[in-house]
Every structure is written in C-alpha cells, then in structure tokens.
Amino acid sequence: MANLLWLQGGACSGNTMSFLNAEEPSACDLVTDFGVNVLWHPSLGLELGENLKKLLNALTSGQMPLDIFVFEGTVVNAPNGTGEWNRFAGRPMRDWVSDLSKVANFVVAVGDCATWGGIPATAPNPSESQGLQFLKRNQGGFLGKDYKSKAGLPVINIPGCPAHPDWITQIVVAVATGRGADLKLDEFQRPKTFFTSFTQTGCTRNMHFAYKVSATEFGQRKGCLFYDLGCRGPMTHSPCNRVLWNRQSSKTRAGMPCMGCTEPEFPFFDLAPGTVFKTQTVMGVPKDMPSGVDKTGYIKLTAAAKAASPRWAEEDIFVV
Ligand code: SF4
Ligand code: SF4
Incomplete structure (x- = not known):
C-alpha cells in the first residue's frame, strides 16, 4: 500500500x-x-x-x-x-x-x-x-x-x-x-x-507543415496552424498527439493551435493583447522558430516546400 x-x-x-x-x-x-x-x-x-x-x-x-x-x-x-x-x-x-x-x-x-x-x-x-x-x-x-x-x-x-x-x-x-x-x-x-517529444509528433497536420499549407481560421480542417495561427506544437514538449485527449483527439486535430501549456513560460503574456493566436513574425519569418531550425534554413526550406507542394496537400483531409 x-x-x-x-x-x-x-x-x-x-x-x-x-x-x-x-x-x-x-x-x-x-x-x-x-x-x-x-x-x-x-x-x-x-x-x-x-x-x-x-x-x-x-x-x-x-x-x-x-x-x-x-x-x-x-x-x-x-x-x-x-x-x-x-x-x-x-x-x-x-x-x-x-x-x-x-x-x-x-x-x-x-x-x-x-x-x-x-x-x-x-x-x-x-x-x-x-x-x-x-x-x-x-x-x-x-x-x-x-x-x-x-x-x-x-x-x-x-x-x-x-x-x-x-x-x-x-x-x-x-x-x-x-x-x-x-x-x-x-x-x-x-x-x-x-516530455521528450514535441506536440507536433503525431500531429495529423504534419504534411501541411512540411508543404507550408496554412490554416487561417480555427477549426479549419486543412492546413497547418503554425504559419498564421501561432501554433506552438514544434516548440512544445508534450505527447498530446501521441496520448490523445479523451482517447480520441487533440487541440491540433480539432483545429486549435497548441498554446505551449507544458512549457515554463506559459501563458506567454508577453504577447500583445489579441495576438495570442497570430504567428509573430519578423520580416515575414516566425519569431519563434521550431526547435533546431535556423532562420536561413527555414526561409530556403519553406520557399522550396511551397513550390513543391503536391495537389493532395491542398485537399481537405477529412473529406469522405
Ligand atoms: S505546427 Fe501545429 S498544426 Fe502544424 S503540424 Fe505542428 S503541431 Fe500540427
Ligand atoms: S496547449 Fe497544452 S494541452 Fe494543448 S496541445 Fe499544447 S501542450 Fe497539449
């Protein structure tokens, strides 16, 4: 006991x-x-x-x-x-x-x-x-x-x-x-x-992240939430897409950006009011980069990824 x-x-x-x-x-x-x-x-x-x-x-x-x-x-x-x-x-x-x-x-x-x-x-x-x-x-x-x-x-x-x-x-x-x-x-x-892996591990939107296909609204079923909606999945240590919530879903699966709640800085109140769900950028490049990615590499990679994006990456992933 x-x-x-x-x-x-x-x-x-x-x-x-x-x-x-x-x-x-x-x-x-x-x-x-x-x-x-x-x-x-x-x-x-x-x-x-x-x-x-x-x-x-x-x-x-x-x-x-x-x-x-x-x-x-x-x-x-x-x-x-x-x-x-x-x-x-x-x-x-x-x-x-x-x-x-x-x-x-x-x-x-x-x-x-x-x-x-x-x-x-x-x-x-x-x-x-x-x-x-x-x-x-x-x-x-x-x-x-x-x-x-x-x-x-x-x-x-x-x-x-x-x-x-x-x-x-x-x-x-x-x-x-x-x-x-x-x-x-x-x-x-x-x-x-x-807490070793990132929230992004297992996210169903990884292909959209890779091809820089962006979601611009909450709940949108196509697109990665990083580029416009401030998703912190690539910078946050949590298994939210491996150990699902209610055994069936996660924030990003439902179209809600990860807010980084397992990191010590949460709730990131240094952001200007009204910009929590807006990706902070400097000269068009996200201010907070995915862990291990440098800015020059990011610019080259995303330009190439966007150009190489196949048609399926632009399609609605939930169409039955
Ligand atoms: S940035 Fe967010 S929505 Fe995009 S693939 Fe990573 S965890 Fe998923
Ligand atoms: S905000 Fe917290 S609970 Fe939600 S996806 Fe990110 S780490 Fe998981």
Whole structure:
C-alpha cells in the first residue's frame, strides 16, 4: 500500500477535474489495482476540521508514512511572505507544504501552477505565488533548488493547463509500484517518457507543415496552424498527439493551435493583447522558430516546400 495525500494551493481545480477523468488507469484503478491508499484529496477526502488536522499532524510528525505527496496549484506567499491569503486546516498552506515535503518519499507537482507558477505567478503576481521547485524557468521555487524528497528525487513535475489525466495516473502508478526512483527527468524535472517529444509528433497536420499549407481560421480542417495561427506544437514538449485527449483527439486535430501549456513560460503574456493566436513574425519569418531550425534554413526550406507542394496537400483531409 502506498499512502497518497493530495493538497491544493492557488488553483482552479482543473488538474483535479483532469485526474478524476483519467482512463488508463482511472483514479479508481489506482486504489483497486495498484495499491494506492488515498489518505485525503480535496474532492474525495472525508475528514474535515479537527479530524483532518489530526491526519496531517500524524503525517508531519512521522507517525504515519507519506509515500506520495501530490500538490496542485501554486504556493501562495502573500501577504508579505506570510501565506495568510491561503490558509488550510488552521495554518497557512505554505507551512503544510514545507512540513509535508520534508517527510514525503516522493513529491509530485501537478499542473502549471504547482510546477512553475502558471497563471497566478505571472507578473505582477499579487498572490506572491511560486511553483514547488521553479518560478517560471528559474529553478528554486518554494522548496529551493537543492530540495530532494526522502527517496532522493527532486519534485517530479507534471505540467499542463491542465495536465493530461493519464500523465498523472501513470506517474502515480510508477511511484506507487516502486519504480519512482527509476524515473528519468529532464532539465525541468518532467518525466522524459512524456516530455521528450514535441506536440507536433503525431500531429495529423504534419504534411501541411512540411508543404507550408496554412490554416487561417480555427477549426479549419486543412492546413497547418503554425504559419498564421501561432501554433506552438514544434516548440512544445508534450505527447498530446501521441496520448490523445479523451482517447480520441487533440487541440491540433480539432483545429486549435497548441498554446505551449507544458512549457515554463506559459501563458506567454508577453504577447500583445489579441495576438495570442497570430504567428509573430519578423520580416515575414516566425519569431519563434521550431526547435533546431535556423532562420536561413527555414526561409530556403519553406520557399522550396511551397513550390513543391503536391495537389493532395491542398485537399481537405477529412473529406469522405
Ligand atoms: S505546427 Fe501545429 S498544426 Fe502544424 S503540424 Fe505542428 S503541431 Fe500540427
Ligand atoms: S496541445 Fe499544447 S496547449 Fe494543448 S494541452 Fe497539449 S501542450 Fe497544452
């Protein structure tokens, strides 16, 4: 049995909704098939008031082992570093996070707010929010860059706004079944199994990307969303076109550009208002290039690709 505790800081509950909709495995499978003992969760926990405090104190004092501490949402430090704006079970949530992280075997940050601060930590950040071990791209966050859980791992970051349900439950299974220490993490502490490839991997519009056939409207069934609609698929690490949403689709399959929600800079508020879904260009060349592509190569390649575009690349891919 692996004891799991899930707490929520500055959050919209989106990752809880995602978790409760997981399918492979489901939240119920975690309990029935993988030996996860959910001690408490904001939507599932039965204990309230003094009983909840008793449970939390048993964990922080070491009376009861804590195998997996999952945190959703930011660590709220306002006002003035006290954390009083986000109280929980009789004290600032930030104090519970600090104490529980000291006794947990593994700490898992779920969603952008818990990983890098997400929307709440975007300037001017009135709630003085931090991610558990990052603030945007900077390592450190609330627990500090040297933090390691009792099992010797830093915080395991599962980003996304929200994170895909199966990313969450599959990582919990890995940890609960004793394979947590084998998880390979990237420079942002994301499990490599999910966050090495780009959102573009598996996108059904790759042929349109290659031949520079562009979609100019949301939901348009033909064309790549990179050239006019600001798709960040070639710059974003996520398996959204490999591990499909609701087991059947993804943003780009539905004609919606990837917004880069698994990267630390999300939500890219540096863009001018009204231009989120507009590809930013400098002299006709996209400002943000697909990873590993230089500007000169891009200009040559796209000119040739456009000229060589076969007729089928211009046809509606969904015609039956
Ligand atoms: S840029 Fe976006 S829409 Fe185009 S192929 Fe890549 S992921 Fe798909
Ligand atoms: S397609 Fe992009 S914005 Fe959408 S969930 Fe995946 S990574 Fe996030």
